[in-house]
Amino acid sequence: MSQTILYARVSTADQTLDHQRVQAEEAGFKIDEVVADHGVSGLSCNLADRPQGRRLFDKLRRGDVLVVRWVDRLGRNYQDVTDTIRDFMRRGVVVRTVINNMTFDGATTDPMQEAVRDALIAFMAATAQAQAEATKEAQRAGIAAAKADAKRYRGKKPTYDAATLTLVQEMAAKGEGNSAIAKATGLSRQTVFRIKADPAAAETALERWAS
Incomplete structure (x- = not known):
């Protein structure tokens, strides 16, 4: 049957x-x-x-x-x-x-x-x-675009790490000048200035690039 x-x-x-x-x-x-x-x-x-x-x-x-x-x-x-x-x-x-x-x-x-x-x-x-290959290609393009968007959202990668950021903050708290801090950490004076001006933003930038 x-x-x-x-x-x-x-x-x-x-x-x-x-x-x-x-x-x-x-x-x-x-x-x-x-x-x-x-x-x-x-x-x-x-x-x-x-x-x-x-x-x-x-x-x-x-x-x-x-x-x-x-x-x-x-x-x-x-x-x-x-x-x-x-x-x-x-x-x-x-x-x-x-x-x-x-x-x-x-x-x-x-x-x-x-x-x-x-x-x-x-x-x-x-x-x-x-159709299957077109779907896979679209998925790959979507993943690549998402990664690019995430990278743009994170902004420029910081030139300092967590230890260096801590050192900048400690030296700034002791009244050290930008030039002295820059020499001790290897950072540019502009970077030291930005960290001192907005420590919270500096920490957030590090967190974005931590993952």
Whole structure:
């Protein structure tokens, strides 16, 4: 007896297994079983290397239907996704997507229909990988921008450390002049002047660069 299996891949906190099942059922699929992997990347981890993804290769039989929200749930690596779908089709498994209601099977023997089907599989797999790589690049750019913003917020790195700052404050409290303090600490007279003028700001600058 054939069965309809929903495969769900939940890779982020924003995605849920329930949401993917509800979407499938609302699209008219009668799901017999749900197989799901949690917290795995579709770009770097092939379907067969995931704990539950491996189960699909063991469970699916000729006549079964594999339902996925879209091909990116199978993976975001072009070669893996195209190889996987073609492998399932050779086994007699029908692969269907909830989004766009696409159906991929190996029943057709017409070469033109096969060519169109294979081209569509390739296009969807390539799109999934391109989207994943674009997302990663945007994340890298966002992290770099955040680091740059944090550096700008911290201002210029102080030329003194905590021990030097303490020495400046102690010598200033004893009435030592800027030149004498500068000579003793190795700081410029301007830096000594700024520390003496606003000790709290000098300490805050050190704290910003402590992390």
